Amino acid sequence: MSKVRLLVLSTILLLLPTMGCSNLTKENVISLTQEDQNPVVAKRDVTSSVYTFSFDRRMDPAEDVKMYAPFLEYLERTTGYNFKLRPMAQNQNLIEELGTGRVDIAAIGTLSYLKAHQKYGVRPVVRGITEQGKAEYRALIITSTNSNLRSLSDLRGKTFTFGSDTSTQGYLIPLIMLTEAGVKLTDLTGYTFAGSHFDTANAVISGRYAAGGIQDTLGRELANKGLVRILAESKEFPSSTISVSPSLPTDVVKKVQEALLKFTPEGNDKGMLYHWDQTEMPLGFVSTDDKDFEKARIWAVRLGLFNGGTE
């Protein structure tokens, strides 16, 4: 009998760990909605100093965010400051945000810089080095591969698309190229601002527009893939800048500039980046100041871009 007892006892002991214990503490029930009709705002951490970084839209907004997010991590790691990414909504004006200090640092093209400097005194810190190893870039005017356009002058009576109205490669330089070719906007059947370089490419490839102005890097990539044909290539203009709000302290600016000049996207920092080669600063930065933009400023003035319209 003792053996049977031992067996039963062993069984109970073995089973003990498997027996669940009832939850003695009653869980709080969360109400999903509330009667109060005042808009609910999520709490934000306002205690720590965070510098806001924004950018000119270049491509798909999400892709832009993905590209700049690791870049900000680099800046945080190098400067010791905290940064947050703040993409601009379509109806938001980055120039104003940067000028008024709601955005501290921004990656903006020459045109945006010229406007922001003109209106708010925004300062350039560095310029991007393009894949040609220069701190200048060009713009391309592309057309579809089956287009019969042969020169810019053939654009008269055709449709044309720019990128963003704040874009240097998507608007300023193509506009300069059309002007130099003697083609006025009024000579065109119609033109539009597609929004980004991606949108411009889509509009041209799909044939919705006969030609479009586009970032030279992306334009060449598409041409190499046989998706578009390059109709014309611009002269060099100062490449995109990292500019800072006039309210940003000088020591911060200096530290940021140092960090940016050390940035090696093709070197040690390459692993953490996302499609950085598709930006306008694929090989890093060089320091810059306002004098580098004099020529472009002249064209901007000539074209009336500071006045909210074209010449």
Next chain:
Amino acid sequence: MKLGNKISIVTVAIIAVMGLLTVPLISHFVGNALRESVQDKEISLAKVVASNLANPALTGNYLTVQRNLEGLKEDRQLVYAFLILPDGSILHTFKGNISSELVELNRLTPKQSQALKSFSSNDGRVEDVGVLLLDGLESELHIGYKEDYIQATLKRVFETIFTLTLVGVILGSLAAGALGKYLSSPIEKLTTLTRKITEGQLDHRVTITTKDEVGELAQSFNRMLTALEESMSKIRVAEEEQRIKNRELSVLNGVAETIRLGQEINTVLQDALVQIVENLALSGGWVQLRSRETTEINSIITLGIAEHTIPCSECEFCECDLSMIEQGQCLSKSSLHKDGRTYQVTGVPIFVNARILGAIYLLSNKELISPDLVTLQTIGGQLGTMIENVNLWKELKAREAKVSQLLEKVIVAQEDERKRIARELHDETSQSLAALAMRLKVSMGWIHKDTRKAEALLEESKDEAVRIMRELHNIVFHLRPTLLDDLGLVPALRWLAESRDWKEPPEVDVQGNWSKERIDPQLETTLYRIGQEAITNAAKYSQATHLFIEFKVEETKAILKIQDNGKGFIWDENMFELEQGKKPLGLMGMMERAALIGGRVEIYSEVKHGTTVEAVIPLKKEDNSYGKN
């Protein structure tokens, strides 16, 4: 409790315990795996949604974002979705206002890209999945999923596992029972066999033909039993042989103890018969002894059977020789009806040196076994030897008596001889010497008176002296004739025969080849004394007219025959058994003399037909070459 039941109970208990352990464990692991899988899918879905919402949200197309969020609600498992924009404003799927409690419930920390939180809501159990709209962007998408679905799935899984486990336990229990029976069955067989072995039943075998360890054990067990049985069989045979040998020794010892030389043969045989019957557990028996000269039965000793019921038989084994006896051919087997029962009668010879002295017959209820027959044959020889020894003992005693008598006779003869010599010396020689002395004295008286007369007297005295000398010579010669030494046996006997005092001297005739050779002087003297006794007896009693002496020397024996044609006498060997004083000591002396040197004396006599005494003595080779030297 039987081993099979123990195995079954323990196995069922193990299966049950393992099953009961397995259910919660599997439920736990499956539940966790399912939950993780669902959570992974929820996170993936949330990320996909976030990716889809990123562009409209970044471009400020909040209406599109709102519609996309509401489109998610087509999923029945989804409770809500809301998007926290970088400025803290919220787009959500609720009809009313979203609660701030819900908004802050599962907020992501700065370095977090996703977060899960399960909570109880007023709409049931909900799992909130929060992901960043895009990495690096302060915008969070939260989607609430119903957990009831997971719980229901887990419940179904638990029920399935429990049912399968229960079926497994039942099937396992049945299998365990069968296993217990299967495992214990051969052991039970072996146990039963062991019990039978303990009871001494070694002829049983276990029939297990499996190829496993139990089968090997059973085969080993069977081999062990075979070996054990063979050993036991050998032991039994050895014991039986030992018992038979003991019985044989017991019989032989019993028989040997009965043998006493001083006792009568019949008494010894009676005791031996008792020992045989008792030790061999027989019903009875009898012993028959034959006469020494014929096959006639002259003595019967019985035990357990009346003499008149014994079947008549003459010397049954008289034709047997020693080799036949040794080969066991001299056995008789028959049956006998006595007192309404039938007995086996086994007869064996009593023998000594291939001479059959009689037979032993033994009654038994069944036929005697071979070792007993061998024992009986040995006893037959033993009894034969015993009988022979008793007879020899008797003869030895008789001979001792004879020697005593002869010694007495020798002493008497010596006294007689002394008396005769004294008498002859006194009566004859002494008287003659006295007369001679007187004659010489007279002669001396006359020698001066009358010379002539003196001379005549001296002449007479000389003759007297010569006669006295002859008498002395005769006396000496009769003590031991010199002729025997000088001329041999036959001339000595002839002189003896001729010089005896016969009433009518007979004609003595001598034959034989005695002149050629001489034999050993001791043998010659013995034969001379035998011849002297025979001739003296003939001279004294036979009144014979003719005496015949024959002496022959052959290769191996010498024969002396003294024959007369006198009146003879009635010869009977029983004369030697007569009382003291009447015994023919002269004849006995002759026989004893011959016997002492290995010879014999035969006496043939009939009334009026004379008497012949023939002495035969054995010769060694050197004995009969004596004369040649």
